[in-house]
Structures are given as C-alpha cells and as structure tokens.
Amino acid sequence: MQKTPLIVQSEAYLEGAKRGVRYLEQLSDRQVQPELSRLQQLDRSLPEAGLPLQNILDTMAGIGGEGTVASAAGRYFGYVIGGALPAASAARSLLSAWDQIADSLTGPSVVQMEETAISWIVELLGLPEGTNGAFTSGATMANMALIVTARDVLLSRQGHERGAGLIGAPRLRIVAGREIHATVLKSLRMAGLGTQDIEWVDVDDQGQMKLDEVPELDERTLVLAQAGNVCTGAFDPFEGLAEKCRAANAWLHVDGAFGLWAKVSEEAGFKLKKLDGADSWVVDSHKTLNTPYDSGLALCRHPEDMQASMAIGASYLPAADPNPADRAPEFSRSARGAETWAALLSLGRAGVVEMVDRFHGHAKRIAGDLSALGFTVPHDVHFNQVFVTLPKNEDACARITEHVQNSGEAWFGPATWQGKTGFRISVSNWATNDEDIDRLIAAIAKAKAEIVG
Numbered sequence: 001m002q003k004t005p006l007i008v009q010s011e012a013y014l015e016g017a018k019r020g021v022r023y024l025e026q027l028s029d030r031q032v033q034p035e036l037s038r039l040q041q042l043d044r045s046l047p048e049a050g051l052p053l054q055n056i057l058d059t060m061a062g063i064g065g066e067g068t069v070a071s072a073a074g075r076y077f078g079y080v081i082g083g084a085l086p087a088a089s090a091a092r093s094l095l096s097a098w099d100q101i102a103d104s105l106t107g108p109s110v111v112q113m114e115e116t117a118i119s120w121i122v123e124l125l126g127l128p129e130g131t132n133g134a135f136t137s138g139a140t141m142a143n144m145a146l147i148v149t150a151r152d153v154l155l156s157r158q159g160h161e162r163g164a165g166l167i168g169a170p171r172l173r174i175v176a177g178r179e180i181h182a183t184v185l186k187s188l189r190m191a192g193l194g195t196q197d198i199e200w201v202d203v204d205d206q207g208q209m210k211l212d213e214v215p216e217l218d219e220r221t222l223v224l225a226q227a228g229n230v231c232t233g234a235f236d237p238f239e240g241l242a243e244k245c246r247a248a249n250a251w252l253h254v255d256g257a258f259g260l261w262a263k264v265s266e267e268a269g270f271k272l273k274k275l276d277g278a279d280s281w282v283v284d285s286h287k288t289l290n291t292p293y294d295s296g297l298a299l300c301r302h303p304e305d306m307q308a309s310m311a312i313g314a315s316y317l318p319a320a321d322p323n324p325a326d327r328a329p330e331f332s333r334s335a336r337g338a339e340t341w342a343a344l345l346s347l348g349r350a351g352v353v354e355m356v357d358r359f360h361g362h363a364k365r366i367a368g369d370l371s372a373l374g375f376t377v378p379h380d381v382h383f384n385q386v387f388v389t390l391p392k393n394e395d396a397c398a399r400i401t402e403h404v405q406n407s408g409e410a411w412f413g414p415a416t417w418q419g420k421t422g423f424r425i426s427v428s429n430w431a432t433n434d435e436d437i438d439r440l441i442a443a444i445a446k447a448k449a450e451i452v453g
C-alpha cells in the first residue's frame with residue numbers, strides 16, 4: 001500500500017530525531033573543534049533524481065555532524081553562544097512538525113505563546129508596565145528595529161513626518177560608549193544613520209561608559225548603552241544615564257544581548273537596578289537563556305511607537321490589534337518565541353535565577369583558578385565573561401588558545417581588549433557543569449606548562 005504524504009513525513013521526522021539523539025549521546029566524548037577533512041564531500045553536484053531520505057540523513061549526520069562545532073557540549077566557551085535547554089529543543093522539534101508562521105491568522109497558538117513569553121521576560125527583568133515588543137532573529141535585528149523606532153520618534157519631535165525618509169531630514173545625534181558591540185554599528189548603518197558622526201564616550205578600566213564624559217544631551221539624541229561587555233561582562237552606568245536622558249528627553253537604548261539576563265541575579269544584577277529607566281532594550285533568547293538559534297527580542301517602553309515604525313500597513317497608525325509583524329522587521333517569521341515560552345516554563349523563575357547565578361559562579365571560579373596558575377584577569381568578574389592575559393608574555397596567549405583548541409578538550413577564542421592580547425572565556429551554556437570547568441582548567445594548565453613552563 002502506498003504511504004500517505006503525512007506518514008512519509010512523520011517517518012522522516014523520526015529519522016531526523018533519531019540522528020539528533022545519537023549526536024547528543026556522543027558529544028561528551030568528542031573533540032569540541034569540528035573535523036573538517038571530509039567537508040568537501042558535501043559540495044557535490046545536484047543530482048538529477050532525488051536521493052532516498054536515509055542516504056541524505058546519513059551523509060548529514062556523518063560528515064555534517066563531525067563538521068559541527070560541539071557548542072552544545074558543556075566545554076564550549078567561545079564568543080557567547082549558549083546551548084539549547086531540553087524543553088526548548090523539544091519545542092523546536094515540535095514546531096518543525098507544525099511549521100507555523102507567527103501571525104494571529106496563520107499561527108494563533110504560537111502567537112499567544114510569544115506574547116506570554118514577552119510578558120514573563122518584562123516581569124523577570126523588572127521592565128516598566130506596558131513594555132512590549134517582538135521576537136527577531138537576534139540582537140542585531142532587534143537593535144535595528146529599535147534604532148529605527150528611536151530615529152522616527154526623535155525625527156518627529158523635530159517636525160519631520162514619520163515615513164518621510166531620511167533625505168533632507170533634520171540631523172540627529174548619536175552618543176555611544178567606545179566598547180559598544182560591532183553589530184550595533186551595523187544596525188545604525190542599516191537604519192540609515194551611519195556611524196561617522198557618533199559622539200563617542202570613553203570607557204573605564206572595566207569597559208563601562210564614563211558617566212562624567214557623556215556630552216550634554218537633548219531631545220534629538222539617541223544614547224546607545226550596553227548591558228554586558230563582550231570581554232568583561234560589565235554594564236554601563238544605567239542609573240546615571242537614565243537620569244541624564246530623562247532630564248534631556250533623549251532616547252536611551254540598551255543592548256543587553258546576553259547581559260540583560262544578569263538582572264535576575266542578586267549578585268550579578270545589582271548594577272542593573274535602574275534598567276527600567278531606559279526607552280528600549282534588546283535581549284537574546286539564544287545566548288544566556290539557552291534557546292536554539294536564532295532568537296532575539298526587541299522590547300520597547302513605547303510599543304505604539306515601535307508599531308508606528310514597524311507596522312505592515314503604511315498608514316503609520318497603530319493597528320488596533322497588532323500582529324507580531326507590526327512590531328518585528330520581518331513579515332513571515334518562524335514562531336521562535338514559542339521556544340522561549342517552553343524554556344521559561346521548564347525553568348520557572350527560580351530556575352532562570354539559578355542558571356544565571358551558575359554562569360556567574362563558574363566565571364568567578366575560572367578567573368580565580370587561572371589567576372592561581374599565573375594568568376591575569378584585568379577586570380572584575382561582572383557576569384559570565386572572563387578576559388585572560390599573561391602581561392609579560394602576551395604572545396603566548398594565542399599559542400595556549402590554539403593548544404587547548406587542538407586538544408579537543410575545550411574551546412575558546414583569542415581576544416584583544418584595551419590594548420591587551422589574550423583570550424576570552426564565556427560561560428553561557430546550561431549544560432556546563434563543574435567537571436567541564438575542571439577539564440577546561442586542566443587543558444589550559446597543560447597548555448601553559450608546555451608553552452611557557
């Protein structure tokens with residue numbers, strides 16, 4: 001008997017999941033670096049006739065699997081990647097069967113999950129009542145959506161009609177900390193504002209904006225601040241910034257891609273107490289919260305302004321019952337927020353706090369253990385990021401980094417910060433446990449012994 005299309009699909013779904021299970025089962029034993037020797041075999045000509053599913057999946061799981069970076073393992077400490085919580089992965093898998101678009105007509109239940117997830121996050125982070133926003137592909141797009149919103153608000157204060165375009169528009173001012181993330185600069189360019197006229201504010205020896213060097217602000221100024229410096233984890237001085245911005249009616253935007261989550265922690269979040277004084281915030285689900293890629297969130301204190309800038313209808317009037325597409329940059333969009341909903345339900349409030357505290361605790365331990373080994377960590381451990389160097393032997397840092405990468409035991413990358421060369425460790429994976437940290441420290445100790453003695 002001929003199988004129906006849905007039976008074919010459900011069998012295929014299971015085959016994919018089975019290979020995912022096998023992949024996860026071998027992850028704690030394999031090297032963290034990808035094995036690339038067979039990569040070329042994936043680059044073949046398109047066959048005239050389609051291949052059987054088993055054949056495709058075997059190639060994908062085999063050559064594709066070995067060519068993955070084992071970032072899902074607890075021994076990956078590069079960039080700020082995160083892993084995928086079990087509930088979030090399972091939700092991803094179910095979503096792939098559903099194939100919903102996050103829109104109230106074509107995916108009503110996933111839109112409800114997204115809206116609920118947003119309200120939980122607003123509450124968890126202590127943001128002002130009425131704050132709302134949209135899930136995006138990540139912090140880059142979330143920053144862009146909010147910079148566009150801020151741009152339109154600041155321009156309309158100058159009498160420039162929303163939607164009138166930037167040609168001939170009044171000038172705006174942009175104030176940003178020297179160590180703002182490179183993607184914020186990209187977002188500024190995408191928003192048509194460019195970066196050549198930024199009024200840069202110097203940072204201190206932690207990478208935090210110096211409050212007393214912030215220029216005089218006014219109501220055509222966009223201030224770009226950061227919660228979570230990628231090298232040190234440090235936070236800009238929000239309390240003072242919010243006060244200055246409010247007094248001048250400037251727009252305060254906070255890029256908190258990974259660092260905004262620190263707010264839930266008693267210890268790591270104390271500098272974020274006045275986070276609610278900003279106008280807009282960006283936070284990723286796919287980093288610290290550990291949902292699968294890709295998922296970020298744009299949050300705005302003035303959601304009606306976000307809608308006026310992002311709405312699908314070009315009337316520039318807020319829709320009475322907005323769809324996610326009226327706030328997000330995209331029209332058709334996957335229901336990525338449903339994974340955040342599942343992740344948050346699986347952790348509960350206490351679980352989020354515990355995970356964030358665990359990242360912070362591991363980062364502190366790493367800084368302490370590496371200092372004991374003779375390394376220098378030239379900053380306080382604010383959250384989950386640790387920049388490490390050897391002041392009299394900076395060149396050895398790159399060789400130590402490579403040695404650890406090649407050992408397969410752990411992975412982190414080289415970094416340069418405030419003129420110092422070293423390496424950077426990020427603790428952002430829910431799966432990382434004490435034993436993974438032991439293996440990381442042992443691999444670094446071994447590399448250092450072999451390279452510098």
Ligand SMILES: *Cc1c(COP(=O)(O)O)cnc(C)c1O
Binds near residue numbers: 257
């Ligand atoms: C990762 C990161 C970004 C960019 O986020 P994506 O989700 O990759 O687009 C922006 N800002 C900071 C501070 C980041 O760490």
